[in-house]
Amino acid sequence: MDDTASLLSLADRMLWVTALVAAPVLLASLAVGLVVGVIQAATSVNEQTLTFVPKLAVIALVLVVFGASMLGLIGDFTQQIFEQIAQVSR
Template sequence: MTPETVIDILREALWLIVLLSAVIIGPGLVIGLVVSTFQAATQINEQTLSFLPRLLITLIVIIAAGPWMLTTLLDHANGLISRIPYLIG
């Protein structure tokens, strides 16, 4: 196995981690920004007002995108497992 192959596998894995985490974190960041803007405009300083919408949207995104995320992760794992004979030899 060459160093280029190891770097390529690592690059694919890191890109998959970034993609899957961005799907979960992205909507939470957007909702947090909207709620923070609302709080700044109305001068409401309630901590649960910023926490609860982010929690709910994160759970909804995990439920909605969970099957796609699992399929993507399993496809990557299957690709790695199927390449084992080529990587060893």
């Protein structure tokens, strides 16, 4: 039963880390898409590349700003997983 609890705890932490890493990119993309969509609706300009280029630029900016903390979060989680593997194998 202890193995099941530790696996569920690991899965729970994995989902939280995934959500924390993906959230900045997804929220920025959502916000830019919403703003561009409103502008397109107001001006009746329906160009597909008009939504792609600003999203791409904002996602690149978000990755530059938050990339180090995202990689740090993933690195810490990976280190914790390997420490748990070492403790289980003893």
